[in-house]
Amino acid sequence: MRLLLRIIGTLLIACAVILVIIDGTKSLGANAIVITPLRDSWTQMHPQSLAAVHDFLTSRLFGPGLQPAVEALLGCPGWAVIGVPGLLLAWAGRSRRVRVFLRQDQL
Template sequence: MRLIVRVLGTWLVGLALILLIIDGTKSLGADHLVLTSFEQTWSWINAESLAAARTFIASRLFGPVLEVSVNAILAFPGWAVLAVPGALLAWLGRSRRTRLFVRHDQI
C-alpha cells in the first residue's frame, strides 16, 4: 500500500513539474507572468469531465458550500493544485524505518 501511495505522489509531483514548465515557457514568451488555472488545464484535457464534476457537486446537499470551495481550488494554478497533494502522498509513503549509521571506529 505504501508503494502505491508513494508512486501516486511521485506521479502527481511529476505532473505538477510539467505544468510548471509549461507556465514558465508561456511566461517567457509573453514577457510577463502567466499562470494557468487548474480549471483551464482540466478543460483543456477533458472538458466533459469538468462539466460532469460541476453537476455532481451542484446536486449534493451542501452544493452551494462545496461550489465555493471547488471554485477556489479551480482558480489556483494547476501545478500548485497537483504539487501539494503529491508531496503529501510522497511523504506519507516514505520508509519509516530509522537509518543506522556506523562510525569508522565501530567497523
C-alpha cells in the same frame, strides 16, 4: 500501502512538474510571469469531465456548500493544487526506519 502512497504521490508530482514546465514556457514566450489556473488547464485537457464534476456537485445536497471551495480551488495554479497533495502522499509513504550511517573507520 506505503508503496501505493509513494506511487500516487510520485505521479501527482510528475503532473505538477509538467504543469510548471508549461507555465514556464508560456512565461518565456510572454516575457512575463504566467500562472495558469487549474480551471483553464482542465478545460484545455478535458472540458467534458469538468462539466461532469460541476453537474455532480450541483445535483447533490452538499453541492451549494462546496461550490465556493471548489471555485477557489479551480482558481489556484494547477501545479500547486496537484503538487501539494502529491508531496504529502509521497511523504506519508516514505520509509519509516531510521538509517544509520557509519564511517569507513567504524566498520
